[in-house]
Every structure is written in C-alpha cells, then in structure tokens.
Amino acid sequence: MNRALFSLLASFRRAPLFWFGVTVVLCVFVCAVLAPWIAPYDPNLQHLNDKYAPPSDMFWLGTDALGRDVFSRLIYGARISLWVGFVAVGISISIGVALGLLAGYFRGWLDEAIMRFVDVMLCFPSFFLILAVVAFLDASIFNIMVIIGLTSWMGVARLVRAETLSLREREFVAASRLAGAGTLRILCLHILPNALGPVLVSATLGVAGAILTESALSFLGIGAEIPTASWGNMLMDGREAMGVAWWLSVFPGLAILLTVLSYNLLGEGLREFFEPERRG
C-alpha cells in the first residue's frame, strides 16, 4: 500500500501536467453527475430582483440578464459538454475503428474505396459541413453530437488502418489464422486490442475537440436548445452583455479552456505511456 502510494507520488512529480488533467477531468465529471446536489440554485430559476448581479457571497459567479445563477448554470453546463464529448467521440471512434480495420485487413479495392472516402471527407472544412447539416435538422444537442461524430472519424480510420496493416503481418495473427480463427475473431480479439493504445489517445483528444466544436456552435446560437445551460450559449449571452457584465463572458470561457486543456493533457500523457518512442 505504501509502495503504491509512493509510486503514485513519483508519477505526480514526473508528469504533473498529466495529473493536473486527470484531476480536472474527474472534477468536471463529478460536477456533471452530481449537478443537482452541488449547484446552489436551479440553473433556470430567475432571480428577477438580481439581474446582472456581480459575483458576491450569494451568487458566487454573478447572475445573467434573467437573474439566473452563473455558477449553477456552469455546473449544469458540464453535463452538456460531457455528453457531447463522449457521444460524439463514441460515434467517431466506432466508425473510424470499423473502417480502419476493414481497410487495413482486407486491403485491395475495399481499402482503396474507404481511403478515398477518407480523402474526400478530409477536404471539407468540417465546421462548414456541420453547420450545413445542423441548419436543416432541428438544432438539438442530440443532433449536434451525432453530426460532430459523423464528421470527425477520419483520423481514427487512418490510424487504425496503419496499425492493422502492420499487425496483420505479425506471427501471432498468422498463428491464430492457422489455428482456424475466423476473420471477425482475428480482427476483434487479436488486432484491435493491439491497436487500442493510439485509439484511446485520439479518443481523449477527440473529446476536447468535440467540446470546443459544440461550444462554438452554441455560441453561434445553433447548439444546445435554450434555456438548457451550455458553456457555449452562456458565452452567447455574455456577448450580448459585454460592456455590462464581464463575469458572463469570463467564467464560461474559463470552464471551456480548463476542460479542453485537461483532456488534451490527459491525451498527451496517455500518448507518452503508449508510444514512448514517439515522445516530443
């Protein structure tokens, strides 16, 4: 026990940024899950006598134009960010892994077709594509998660394909093929687990990207439906009150910055763990 504690402390000192990331990510997670118990007020409760109240003992981070408590809304906003991050990345990883495995394992025309599709998708400015689709569907947070996922799988597909290309030539794959394992079994039980490290890294970085994209969309007013609190549409409110209430612009942005930063630090830490040879 002592030893485990010691090695944990040692790794704290070796990689302080990584552990900073872990801490913040965990905090945001706890906030999102326990939001109703942590938040001092209902996020949509309007304190009509306290519109634009500056940060104080009563409202830690102030209130907005409708007298809603910014701190409570920030805590509830963590839910949106987490949902978007995980659902979008879940979709993009699933598509990317499936297509990457297929392309890398079967090669030939299938590989050619999949990779040209990747080339095409990479040509689109993804924000354009997302905006175009969102405009025609209802701007609901669910649609946005799906669309971010559908437009961000290309990197993972390339990564998994490259891993698969080299893994399929390895002895243990040949051995399991000789032992009579089916294609599906080889792909899922032998190749995929060995490619999981880099996938995990890009998933972590992907969560950061998805959170940023969602906040940008909400900032433009086509993200989370009002009055649901999301960090992005809180910033939109802040923009309208820019000369009046600085706290509306500062705190939600700080939340986005810290969260995205932490996921990135987490991802970089994992990268060093999984691919020590590619450091720096």
Place this chain on the structure above:
Amino acid sequence: MTNASLGRVLRRLAKKLLWLLLVFFGITLISFWVIHLAPGSPTDLETTMNPLADAEARQKLEAFYGLDQPLPVQYVNWVSRLVRLDFGNSMSSDPRPVMDKIMECLPLTVSMNLIALLLTLIIAIPIGVKAACRPGGLFDRASTLAVYIGFAMPGFWLAMLLMMQLCINWQLLPLSGLTSLNYDQLGPWDKFLDLSKHLALPVFIYTFGSLAGMSRFMRSSMLEVLRQDYIRTARAKGLPEGRVIWRHALRNALLPLITLLGLSVPSLIGGSVIIESIFALPGLGQLFYDAVLSRDYSLIMGSLVLGAVLTLAGNLLADLCYGLADPRIRSANMIGQTVEIRASGGAA
C-alpha cells in the same frame, strides 16, 4: 530524361489526375446529398411558413428552381453546371449568381488568412527552433505549456475578452465591421489605417489560433532533424552552433511545414465562420453562415464545394512545393504520401 523515367512521370501524373477526379466527384456527391437528404425543402421558408402561399405557388417555385425533378437528375444538372463554374443563382431574396456572391467575399477571407499565416510563420518558427535546441529546458517547458493553453483556448472567447478590454474599456480599436462610417471621405493613408484598425483583432485571433499547432510542429520537426547524422557531422567539423541550427538544420526542418500548411486550409476556412460572425466582417464565413440560416441551398452547396476544392488545391500546392523543395521526393512521391515518406525516411 530517359524514356523509362518519362513514362514513370506520366504514369504518376495520370494516377494523380485520376485521384483528383475521384475526390472531386466525391466532394460534389457529399455536398449535394448532405443538403438534399435533409428533411424539408428549400422553398419551405417561402411556402409552408408563409400563410399566403398555397400549394400551387409552391409547385411553381419548385419548378422555377428545378426542384420538381428527381434527385439524380438534379444532381447531374448541378454538376454539369458546376464544371462550367456556374454555381447557379442564390435562392435568397438577393438572387444573384452564387459565384458572384462568393467572389465578393473571398478576397477578404483569403487575405486575412494569408496575413495571419505569414505572421504565424514568423512567430512560430523561432519559437519551435528555440524550444528544440534545448528540449526539457526552461524555454521548452514554458513554450510547451503555452502551446497547450493555445490549443485549448476557444478563439471566440479570446476575441470576446480582447473586445471587452481593447474596444469597450480602453476604446483603442473599433468593435466590429470592416470600415468606419466615414470611410469614403478619408484619404488613402487614413483609409489604410482605418482598415488595419478594423482588421487588427481578427488577424490576431487567426494568428493565435494556428500559432500553437505550428510552433509545436516546428519543434518536433526540428528535433527530428537534429538527430540526423549530418548534423553531427556539421558539429564535428567545428561549425558554430548557430550556423548548424539556423542554416543546416532549419532548412531541412522547414520542409514538413509545407505539408502542414496545405493541411491547415480546411480549418482556416471553417474558423472563418465564427471569427467573421463575431467581428461582423463580410467574408466567406459570414456568407456561408447567412446562407445556412436562410436555407439558401445553392449558396450552401456552392460554398461547400468551394471550401473543399480550396482544400484540395492547398494539398496539391503543398505536394508540388514539397517536390520542388526536396529533390528526393520528386522521384518517389505520389500525392498524399508525402507525410509517410517523411516519417519513414527522416528529412536527411
């Protein structure tokens, strides 16, 4: 050039052209289907949501835009006009050709991005080089931290903070727009000054946005080069360190940057939506955003295709420049493989 090598070059060229055609075809297909598979019709805003319009008006309108034909026919018509550079007419209340509208907005977006890109290079290259000279040193660690923060900083938030401080609190810069109200009465010098003041913040935000990635990339590219044998040779024969770094190493480390520049086109175009909307600048991003809000199908499809084709052009240009700058690539490279070659062969 011998016959055999000429044949090889021609074959490679043909392959590249085929790739280009294929990708272009894919781009048009996706741009078209993304819009047309979505629920609703472009005429919704004028018919279903307009109590005065009846079913007949809707039919007329759809016939006017050619929307009554089956989708594949619409697609073929659209593409055949597209290759003649005819993007169709805008479906909004301002029914000029899409091409005209885009061409009106493109110069602003492109020039802002070019200026920002130039600034980014000027700042990012020295930072990356200096960080790579002593990896793990104080400067390296400080710049790494700054890079992480830069990656995570939402551009629109930074823009808001700066607007709040510089434009509202200190009144140093104008809040938004491209020109002041009295722009037409100004002399040429004052006009330039007015324009620069309006564009200073947007260009700064663009620059900040690509700074982190660029300096990080420069650092790792430089580290890679500094590991090479010829750098050891250069040091061993007694060249001063400055000369080794800034001449021998830097020139080789700059090569991969060309590819990165090509790859950054789509994110720059995508980023223009939000920056231009914050600063109310009449560029491509703003045009696209308005088109999306008013469901202007032809303008949306046109911008999507244009954005993708610009990206394609950026990639091709990067490949071409890479080939020109690095003779080894000229004989070995095929489009899209530049990065792999660099990764396996190093930049020796």
